[in-house]
Amino acid sequence: MEKENTLTVAVLGAGNIGSAMARGLAGSGHTVHLYNRGAARLESFGSMPGVVPTQSLEDALRGADLSLICVEGHAVMPLIGAMGRFLESQSVVVGSCAAAISTEELSEALGRFVSQPKVFRLLPNIAATAGKSTNLLCAKGIGNSDLSALQSIFECTGTTLIVEERLFPAAMALSSCGIAYAMRYVRATMSAGVQLGLSPAVAEAITAGVLDGTAALLASGKHPEELIDTVTTPGGLTIRGLNAMEAAGFTPSVIAGLTAAAKV
Numbered sequence: 001m002e003k004e005n006t007l008t009v010a011v012l013g014a015g016n017i018g019s020a021m022a023r024g025l026a027g028s029g030h031t032v033h034l035y036n037r038g039a040a041r042l043e044s045f046g047s048m049p050g051v052v053p054t055q056s057l058e059d060a061l062r063g064a065d066l067s068l069i070c071v072e073g074h075a076v077m078p079l080i081g082a083m084g085r086f087l088e089s090q091s092v093v094v095g096s097c098a099a100a101i102s103t104e105e106l107s108e109a110l111g112r113f114v115s116q117p118k119v120f121r122l123l124p125n126i127a128a129t130a131g132k133s134t135n136l137l138c139a140k141g142i143g144n145s146d147l148s149a150l151q152s153i154f155e156c157t158g159t160t161l162i163v164e165e166r167l168f169p170a171a172m173a174l175s176s177c178g179i180a181y182a183m184r185y186v187r188a189t190m191s192a193g194v195q196l197g198l199s200p201a202v203a204e205a206i207t208a209g210v211l212d213g214t215a216a217l218l219a220s221g222k223h224p225e226e227l228i229d230t231v232t233t234p235g236g237l238t239i240r241g242l243n244a245m246e247a248a249g250f251t252p253s254v255i256a257g258l259t260a261a262a263k264v
């Protein structure tokens, strides 16, 4: 699994996440065998370059270097059971996007068919559908160079971070759940903007632009508090707003929400 090679990837499940993965992988030159149980979700992929849609698990796995399971959590183990007789090589690499299934469980299930299972978890968030996911990656039975190759392969759907599996609940609270929290922040700023006389569309456009600009500023490597200092003129309006938000419990609310979401 060399970084520079294009691969044949079996993406198993064509829901929101599987479709996004298929688009990203095909867009970066890989060949995708996109399997789905039902026909409906495959229809839009009929003429997409690099994607071969199929309802046959056997066809999807034939010649695949890598498989990525993107079905609902309850369907993962039955799917691995069904994959067993079609796996062509002992060195097959199988990953899963399911939120709550560990590499230990994946390895045990795949171990019924191959002697030394190579498994990974890839936890995207829903921004994968816009090519802007923050993916979390960990693996079992896969060496560092292949892990870094996987990281590079999945950059096609957004940033991919290698995270220790024991920290997945924490990282998922910030990443997968984080989209919902950021959206709630957007909705709150829109409510304030409308109260102040802006149209919802203008309030939304301003907030989206601010979030985009904030991400770009963070890429400079500066600490958030240093960047805040550049905006908060002493005695000015920004610090007045910030202090009013903190008095209403902004930081403790965010910490309480994230720690609640990270409880397993």
Ligand SMILES: NC(=O)c1ccc[n+]([C@@H]2O[C@H](COP(=O)([O-])OP(=O)(O)OC[C@H]3O[C@@H](n4cnc5c(N)ncnc54)[C@H](OP(=O)(O)O)[C@@H]3O)[C@@H](O)[C@H]2O)c1
Binding pocket: 012, 013, 014, 015, 016, 017, 018, 036, 037, 038, 039, 041, 070, 071, 072, 073, 074, 075, 097, 098, 099, 100, 123, 124, 125, 126, 176
């Ligand atoms: N959405 C997120 O933000 C997010 C983030 C991180 C991880 N994930 C994980 O990604 C996986 C897919 O999520 P999603 O949001 O893409 O779901 P989704 O859009 O609802 O799609 C569900 C997929 O699972 C398939 N499926 C359901 N039951 C099945 C069964 N019994 N046998 C075979 N296939 C079955 C569906 O196939 P049919 O069309 O045939 O029903 C469809 O391909 C889940 O494991 C989820 O935990 C999702």
